[in-house]
Amino acid sequence: MTSTPEYVGEALGVLLSEGFPARYNIAPTQPILVVISGDRQERGSNLPDRRALLVRWGFTPAWVKDPKEFPLLINARAETAIGKASFRAAMRHRRILIPASGFYEWRRPSKESGETSQPYWIRPRDGGVIAFAGLMETWASADGSEVDTGAILTTAANKTMRSIHDRMPVVIKPEDFARWLDCKTQEPREVLDLMAPVQEDFFEAIPVSDRVNKVANMGLDLQEPVTVEAPAKPSKKSDPGDGQLNLF
16 A cells, blocks of 8 residues: 555545555555445535544454464455355445555466466556455454454456466445445345456556565565566477387
């Protein structure tokens, strides 16, 4: 998330009361900014009925007793979230928008290919802020303390992204923000059409340094392009049928 609070607030139709610094390497378990449907619209405001808050990136269902013994759910598959126990309630009652400037993804080829894993900085071609579809849950401990948690919904990768990874985040378009956030009148089945892959030319993928793999690295230099070398072609093996062996 590298845009200014003013730009993010305008793009998502929400008032951000506090500023925040640019963040170039947000990692799971860290706080992320999300937008939810508000309780009521403020009098005299031209903004939609929405509010922003910070949640922990890593979804914890309300029924979990000990989060330490539960897997970290940073993503949720859009195809199965409606019926899956972990996400069913959130799909019905707590759909959110997660603003971002882009995301990182790794291309991890097979060992047989001879290639090395390569990270990419994936951003919208036209720049600006995008909104991922997300789910939120508030987990309460036995002592009464509460933690707001969230996950990003993913869908099958489009043709552009498929060469890097077979999944990609669900992107909600501005004209669909209200319908996605409306959990009062819009049942999960009525927003299924919003969880499709974004159009082919929406994103561009820029190869970057593997320094992004370390959480301690957080500077703008993480997004500087690098040159990706083509993998060396394997040497051609001699045909055991060559030469005199052909006689046999």
